[in-house]
Amino acid sequence: MTLIYLIAGFSIATGLFLNRNRAINNSLLVVFLLFQVAFSVYSCYHKNVTELEYFTFDSLGILLLLTISVIAIPSVIHSKIYIVKHNESAQSRAIYFAALVVLITSIGAAYLANHIAVTWIFTELTTLSASALIYHHRNKLALEGTWKYVFICAISITFVFIGILFLSLSLGNAGSEDLTFANLRANSALLNPFWLRLAFLFIFTGFTAKLGLVPMFTAGIDAKDLAPGPAGALLATVLMNLGFVGIFRMYIVIANTPLHHWANLVVGSAAFLSLFVATVYMIRVKNIKRMLAYSGIEHMGLVMLGVAAGGVGYYAAILHVVLHALVKSSLFFQYNQLHRVFQNKSIYYVGNYFKYNPTGAMVLLLGFISATAMPPSGLFVSEFLIFRALFEAHYIFILILVLLLLTMIIWAFGKNIFKILFIPAVDFNESNVPKISPWESVSQFILLGGAVYLGLNPPAEFVQLINDSISLLPQ
Amino acid sequence: MIDVLLITFLITLFYMAIANRMLTYIRVLAFQGVLLFVVVFIQLKEVSTINLVLIMLETIIFKSIAVPMFLAYVLKRNKITREAEPYLPNFVSLLITTFIVVVTILLSNSIKDTHLDKIFFVVALSTLFFGLYIIASRRKIITHVMGYLVIENGVFVLSLAVGNEMPMLVNLGIMLDIFASVLILGIFLNKIGDVFKDIDVSSLTNLKDY
Numbered sequence: 200m201t202l203i204y205l206i207a208g209f210s211i212a213t214g215l216f217l218n219r220n221r222a223i224n225n226s227l228l229v230v231f232l233l234f235q236v237a238f239s240v241y242s243c244y245h246k247n248v249t250e251l252e253y254f255t256f257d258s259l260g261i262l263l264l265l266t267i268s269v270i271a272i273p274s275v276i277h278s279k280i281y282i283v284k285h286n287e288s289a290q291s292r293a294i295y296f297a298a299l300v301v302l303i304t305s306i307g308a309a310y311l312a313n314h315i316a317v318t319w320i321f322t323e324l325t326t327l328s329a330s331a332l333i334y335h336h337r338n339k340l341a342l343e344g345t346w347k348y349v350f351i352c353a354i355s356i357t358f359v360f361i362g363i364l365f366l367s368l369s370l371g372n373a374g375s376e377d378l379t380f381a382n383l384r385a386n387s388a389l390l391n392p393f394w395l396r397l398a399f400l401f402i403f404t405g406f407t408a409k410l411g412l413v414p415m416f417t418a419g420i421d422a423k424d425l426a427p428g429p430a431g432a433l434l435a436t437v438l439m440n441l442g443f444v445g446i447f448r449m450y451i452v453i454a455n456t457p458l459h460h461w462a463n464l465v466v467g468s469a470a471f472l473s474l475f476v477a478t479v480y481m482i483r484v485k486n487i488k489r490m491l492a493y494s495g496i497e498h499m500g501l502v503m504l505g506v507a508a509g510g511v512g513y514y515a516a517i518l519h520v521v522l523h524a525l526v527k528s529s530l531f532f533q534y535n536q537l538h539r540v541f542q543n544k545s546i547y548y549v550g551n552y553f554k555y556n557p558t559g560a561m562v563l564l565l566g567f568i569s570a571t572a573m574p575p576s577g578l579f580v581s582e583f584l585i586f587r588a589l590f591e592a593h594y595i596f597i598l599i600l601v602l603l604l605l606t607m608i609i610w611a612f613g614k615n616i617f618k619i620l621f622i623p624a625v626d627f628n629e630s631n632v633p634k635i636s637p638w639e640s641v642s643q644f645i646l647l648g649g650a651v652y653l654g655l656n657p658p659a660e661f662v663q664l665i666n667d668s669i670s671l672l673p674q
Numbered sequence: 675m676i677d678v679l680l681i682t683f684l685i686t687l688f689y690m691a692i693a694n695r696m697l698t699y700i701r702v703l704a705f706q707g708v709l710l711f712v713v714v715f716i717q718l719k720e721v722s723t724i725n726l727v728l729i730m731l732e733t734i735i736f737k738s739i740a741v742p743m744f745l746a747y748v749l750k751r752n753k754i755t756r757e758a759e760p761y762l763p764n765f766v767s768l769l770i771t772t773f774i775v776v777v778t779i780l781l782s783n784s785i786k787d788t789h790l791d792k793i794f795f796v797v798a799l800s801t802l803f804f805g806l807y808i809i810a811s812r813r814k815i816i817t818h819v820m821g822y823l824v825i826e827n828g829v830f831v832l833s834l835a836v837g838n839e840m841p842m843l844v845n846l847g848i849m850l851d852i853f854a855s856v857l858i859l860g861i862f863l864n865k866i867g868d869v870f871k872d873i874d875v876s877s878l879t880n881l882k883d884y
Binding site for chain 1: 787818829870
């Protein structure tokens with residue numbers, strides 16, 4: 200099935216790229232979404248089965264595969280709306296959708312990869328397809344953003360490769376050269392600590408470009424800003440989850456060695472610095488999309504703090520990753536309607552949104568409440584558990600600092616969102632505000648509602664999947 | 675023999691640190707490709723034909739012929755001036771490069787691992803850091819690409835240091851090279867040349883938070 204999925208994904212992408220007809224384009228996208236959903240349903244019924252030697256349907260993979268399927272459907276719908284509203288040429292539509300399909304397929308395959316080099320290959324593919332999406336507008340800014348993104352991702356991916364080389368050095372004593380995660384875990388006692396340290400440092404640094412942590416977070420911010428909203432939603436959620444998968448699988452390996460404490464220190468300090476950086480930028484930022492992107496940095500910082508704290512933090516981290524994907528993607532989908540009303544990204548020229556599009560404004564308000572983890576948001580539960588994990592791990596000082604930083608983030612985020620919602624914009628010409636159908640916001644409400652439901656009343660299967668994915672970690 | 679080649683490789687880094695003209699950089703990159711090919715040829719004895727063809731494609735065709743020609747074409751097409759325009763004087767560059775090499779030698783001496791070929795490790799690591807230094811210290815965008823290519827050469831040497839028993843990893847490294855650098859070089863540099871008047875890092879500062 201994995202083979203069918205990969206072939207279908209890439210051949211549909213080729214078809215989308217070559218075809219210029221609107222009807223064929225639509226039907227190809229529907230077929231792809233059907234494949235995507237069928238594949239994730241199939242994966243649920245084939246837990247822990249290995250296919251094609253390099254792909255295993257493990258719990259973490261299934262969980263994130265379901266997330267990407269849920270987000271892919273509204274993403275395609277909103278992309279469709281976006282392309283129609285912007286009167287895009289058939290050629291730019293073809294490139295856009297082909298890149299989107301390659302991005303989704305390669306992220307899905309990377310989630311399931313059980314070999315670090317396979318994860319690496321598909322991560323490389325995501326960089327290529329994402330760059331086509333970022334360059335969609337073909338103007339000066341898009342060019343600059345794409346150049347930076349590709350360059351930084353290329354360097355990071357090289358870092359991951361160096362990490363893999365060091366990892367194979369550290370396997371030197373184990374008598375087996377297989378770099379699957381399972382084999383690494385099985386031989387964790389035999390890994391050479393020196394090389395393992397170097398390997399972890401390089402792999403961690405490399406994947407931070409995707410995850411959005413210090414030090415490589417900058418490229419991702421430009422990418423999410425410049426890609427069209429629906430594509431930005433994918434870059435800001437499921438692509439970040441890919442970075443999480445890469446780091447987390449490697450973390451499981453190192454957590455079963457005596458270097459566990461050291462790895463916690465590395466992950467924890469990068470996470471805390473990311474929170475700090477996110478706070479600083481959130482206070483200054485005036486570009487709405489970049490604000491959402493920085494909020495993503497903050498959330499990933501929290502996730503990795505949860506991982507570093509351990510205990511209940513592991514559970515909270517994975518829950519947070521899933522819920523954050525749902526919430527943040529809905530905000531990015533909503534952004535495009537906002538842009539259609541005001542034709543501007545800057546908070547200075549945007550305001551009184553409730554007057555022009557009440558449904559969309561509701562999404563923005565609920566999304567803000569969810570993203571800042573106020574109850575009844577599901578993120579409240581996961582953040583609360585992360586704080587508890589920090590408390591139980593005796594990181595009280597860190598916890599106080601984190602709470603202070605989060606307060607500042609909520610203040611900055613709230614200030615900007617309430618300006619958008621209630622305070623009239625300067626010199627805004629009301630005469631040609633487009634009418635936006637409330638139906639376009641339905642998917643956002645579903646995603647936000649899903650986040651609340653999964654956080655407050657998680658189904659038993661969902662909890663089981665999370666518990667399975669952290670079962671390999673020392674409790 | 676391999677030692678001599680690797681030390682020659684190291685010397686090319688020093689030469690690159692003080693080189694002034696863009697064409698010199700390109701020639702050094704091409705020369706590094708040839709050096710790498712000879713090293714691989716001597717190093718990997720019992721290697722299959724397909725593997726050898728792949729490696730030859732990668733080092734000779736790709737690193738020594740295609741990329742330098744393409745870079746020269748980009749230079750000409752975008753009318754890039756021939757000075758490298760470093761931020762720091764050449765003498766300081768030379769000092770920093772020496773510092774990098776000395777530090778990596780000290781670092782590798784502190785490692786006790788029989789699986790590791792030390793001279794490969796020293797060359798690989800200093801090439802990596804030198805590539806990063808080139809990226810940080812030159813003003814033109816095209817020198818960033820050259821810095822990236824230097825880093826890739828370093829990764830190539832590193833994969834030789836480990837990849838003796840693991841041809842799969844070497845192949846992966848080849849994939850990395852072809853994928854990323856073709857993309858970076860090919861599409862965007864020319865576009866940047868078309869859109870921006872001077873191809874300089876300072877023209878890439880328009881993305882702001884406000």
